[in-house]
Amino acid sequence: MAVAQIKSSHGRALTSNPGFVLRTDAAAAWDRAVEKFGKNVLITGAWRSYETQVKLFKERYRAGARSPYGDYRYWNGTRYGRVKGAAAAVPGTSNHGGGVAVDVKTARSAGDPGRARAVVFTSWEDRDRQRFLKVAAGCGWGDDEGRRVKELWHLTYYPDRDKARGSGTGGGTRRKPHRIGTIRQGSTGWRVGLLQHRLRGVGAYRGKVDKKFGPKTADGVRTFQRKRRQLTVDGVVGPQTWYHLGRGAKRGRSGRWRNEIAQRVVGLQGEKVDGVIGAQTVERIREVQRWLGIPDDGVYGKATARALVRKG
Structure with a gap:
């Protein structure tokens, strides 16, 4: 999700995964989901500073390069092609920078905290993954974006789906935007x-x-x-x-x-x-x-x- 970037001081550390920070509402929703699930879900990443976003993007994308993945992005007016690793958002547009996304572990290590009561997502069909997503959906978390970019590990917080938030960030009416009609070369009017x-x-x-x-x-x-x-x-x-x-x-x-x-x-x-x-x-x-x-x-x-x- 490309969102307004937060500073870590504007977020909240996850109680289920100490050391990782999310936007305050997203952190509260994640911890609610984990509590309802009954097991800790181990993660590898949450909020990222702009500097970290730049570092990851430059590691995976090269200006003017041909991408074997067919993945091209524009940054500061220049076209970049992904040459290695997983996809990364253009710096400044990352959901991680907005503190509303986590990357979940997909492999277990001996040093995992609370190993006996912690889960990792090993596949799209992983039973723990399916059960957690059902619980997390009511707290606003989903894998929509992860599926779109084929990242098993990526989950995103959608405030409007969070049942604990009621009607969003404030009381009152909610309204879908109007989609202005598409125009292209040859159009008139x-x-x-x-x-x-x-x-x-x-x-x-x-x-x-x-x-x-x-x-x-x-x-x-x-x-x-x-x-x-x-x-x-x-x-x-x-x-x-x-x-x-x-x-x-x-x-x-x-x-x-x-x-x-x-x-x-x-x-x-x-x-x-x-x-x-x-x-x-x-x-x-x-x-x-x-x-x-x-x-x-x-x-x-x-x-x-x-x-x-x-x-x-």
Whole structure:
């Protein structure tokens, strides 16, 4: 999960695995899951500093390299290919950096603490693993991301699934985001005009706002996507790119086109989409943030955009 990075002082050490730190809510949920399971689940990693993320990424990826795994990532505008080891998130986007992911042991060693009452996950079908995941699901933990990247050991905390948290990080309504329609080269219409205005605002496009998605607009999209570490650089504007195009909207901040995109993402329509972040838009942002399970501060910032992308 690419999330706002935490400092270890903003997290909490796991009581079940001393020495490892998670975000406070994730740590509490993990310890609840382990307690309900009745056995300790040994882990090899939890929160990672940004420096550690950089170290791991550079160990496994090389700029301009051909990846035998077909795994390519963009970091600071440069394409990297994975040349060895397991996949690693682009530094600054790691779920480990957000303190909401753990890596679970997949092999036992003689020095494992509480060996008799501790488990490791030896396979996807491991019976202990299946039983633990059933228990952990009610506490917000799942292997969705681990399965997607084929990492048996990787578990992620999803606050919105944590039954102990009720309706997320704050009381009140939760709302799914609106998915703005996908556009690509050859598309025409108001969405293309909105895109061109927004790209001009960030200096990624200098052409006319003609509502025609041509090669120059596609180049501008790719320029924008390279600067957003989560995005695939393909020149296509789907929901995930729209989510980042709306990033930075908050009450009192100018920027009509960014604000309009943010308003559409949070579900406003018609005359309510006016490019001004007022009380109604702030509340809609908070509702979407509650659905995402992140702090509902009413600011459509980096953490909100990244959480939207993670949700798909």
